[in-house]
Amino acid sequence: MLEDTISIPPATIIDECGVSILNTQFCEYLRVDQQMESWIFATLSRDVFVEVHDLSTSVKIWNRLQTRFMHASMDRSMELKGRLTRIKKSDSQSVDGYLCEIKVIADSLAIIQCPISNQDLVQHKLFGLNLDSKYDHIVTILLHYPFPLSFDDLCPKLLLHEQRMKSSKDGFESSSQHALVVVQSSGSSPKPNSGGRNRGRNNKNRGGNNNRNQNNRGNGGGNGG
Known part of the structure; x- marks a missing residue:
């Protein structure tokens, strides 16, 4: 109802006899449009109401309000961003x-x-x-x-x-x-690489294994003698 794409029905139409009569669709449109106007006016302050009360349809009222508050939002946005910068x-x-x-x-x-x-x-x-x-x-x-x-x-x-x-x-x-x-x-913070510590442990393990292997060979040679 508040979109410009909705067309307003003609106020009168021609019946089968060629006589101009009131269009019931136009009457329904007026009823809904007036109801929409009432809902919009009920939410407005007095200052804003003065700016739009003379507009003929709810669509025109809504478009005027959108333009008004869009400009207000832009001003408000510039104010807030300026405060954030300073x-x-x-x-x-x-x-x-x-x-x-x-x-x-x-x-x-x-x-x-x-x-x-x-x-x-x-x-x-x-x-x-x-x-x-x-x-x-x-x-x-x-x-x-x-x-x-x-x-x-x-x-x-x-x-x-x-x-x-x-x-x-x-x-x-x-x-x-x-x-x-x-x-x-x-x-x-990123964790330091633990590769150096692991390599140190591995070297110690290899050293311990080599000592044990040498001891075992020494013991085996003693037994064979």
Whole structure:
């Protein structure tokens, strides 16, 4: 009913006698259209109602509303993306509060059908920590991580880093050490190759076997004498 592809039936038709009569299909169309208008008007604020109340059909009302709110969504999207670009963590702000602020902006963009990609969200989050020197090392490590990290992956790493910094007496001086510990303790770092250790064990085993073989041959020679 709210699509432009639906054609409006003619108001009158010619009957078998050649007389113009009221088209019952047009009457049904008017009834449904007026009902649709009532439903739409019931959801509008007074300011929006003033803009559309004089339009003749529900389709025209709906199209006007779509255009109006599309422009509003674009303006809102630009505003939110600008806030996301400018967001920075202040010295007095906790990591949890900073992350919540970013999450609210990202959710607001998703609601108006303008979602931000995970990569952009991660970059905005990390770049917003640049003003706080205590996060320089962990930001550098996470920006050069060997594989992509999601927003949810970063949250526990940053929260753990904050906790370790608070519990440390010389937190500023050892921020690089804390950053490495946080990343390694997250369980995402690649495991070292264990081939060297295995080869060492194998060499030891071979050495032990050779000694035993030599002892056995010595014992066998003694017995034969």
